[in-house]
Amino acid sequence: MQLPVLPPVAPMLAKAVTAIPAQPDDEPAWSFEPKWDGFRALVFRDGDSVAIGSRGSKDLARYFPEIVAAARAELPDKVVLDGEIGVSALVGDMHRLDWDSLSQRIHPAESRITMLAETTPAMFIGFDALALGDRSVLDEPFEVRRRVLLDAVTPGRDRLFHVSRVTTDPELAREWFSAFEGAGLDGVVGKRLAGPYVQNKREMIKIKHKRTADCVVIGYRIHKSGTGLGSMLLGLHTDDGDLHMVGGSSAFSDAKRIELQQLLEPMRLDPDKPAMGEQTRWRSGKDGAWIPVRPELVAEFAYDQMENHRFRHTVKFMRWRPDREPESCGYDQLEVPLTYDLYDVLEGN
Known part of the structure; x- marks a missing residue:
């Protein structure tokens, strides 16, 4: 691979807080988003070469061949994204994240991995960008990285790569905290709009259901x-x-x-x-x-x-x-x- 950001990368982490913080009076300081409950993953694509790094730097690519194929089909030639891998399940007439189906994807048998990739395909939900083309955005504020993420991913129900929604409105984030739980989400995450991407540091905040x-x-x-x-x-x-x-x-x-x-x-x-x-x-x-x-x-x-x-x-x-x-x-x-x-x-x- 010849990327401006190469694996392994230790993802930026979050520390637990008890409440969604208020924004300063003059201008927003925080970006809020749903907390996705899946496998944390960083996707590296350089042409046909695709790697998927876990939080512990383990390569997840062999377990999610459909994500590898989708990265080649749906992403720019050179890109590094941070996000979450999840599996959607239909509950009644609504979809939600299904941890049981996701956890079964980590299996030693290649034949079973192939079967599960077809029967319970995963999705990648991007919430940060580390590089696009020959440009690293690790040191850029989240406002810039978010624009890069949107440039890299074109969402759609027929695609496996998606983008997490965000807001700077604390009240809307509080509504998400309650309303989205039924879809399998785990709370709300906050990122400083002006903050860079800091590897292996708890620079984000998370508010989880208790x-x-x-x-x-x-x-x-x-x-x-x-x-x-x-x-x-x-x-x-x-x-x-x-x-x-x-x-x-x-x-x-x-x-x-x-x-x-x-x-x-x-x-x-x-x-x-x-x-x-x-x-x-x-x-x-x-x-x-x-x-x-x-x-x-x-x-x-x-x-x-x-x-x-x-x-x-x-x-x-x-x-x-x-x-x-x-x-x-x-x-x-x-x-x-x-x-x-x-x-x-x-x-x-």
């Missing part, structure tokens, strides 16, 4: 060290009364791990039965084995997003809820309406 839910503890895993609890597995009741696993909570201190194992060990459904195998995509250990317990304890957990009836990420233990009956812990706590189609979010540029 909520709590009361869940039933249905099992646990032993910590990888062999001592104490590694994670608690959580369940919620459906309208029919069935108890479904929805995710897990981990990252406990050494003392807390031992305390939790001592609490849950006497509650094992069958103390003499070996640990059960993995039942869902959620994993906290290499083997995925877990130990079921009597579904009697309820605790409150902090989470950010639900997808396909499960927590999108691991969740944080907040407090025990001895005042709640396990049967009262249902999905009705978590419903997020699907009010925006993913493509409507993309096409609002």
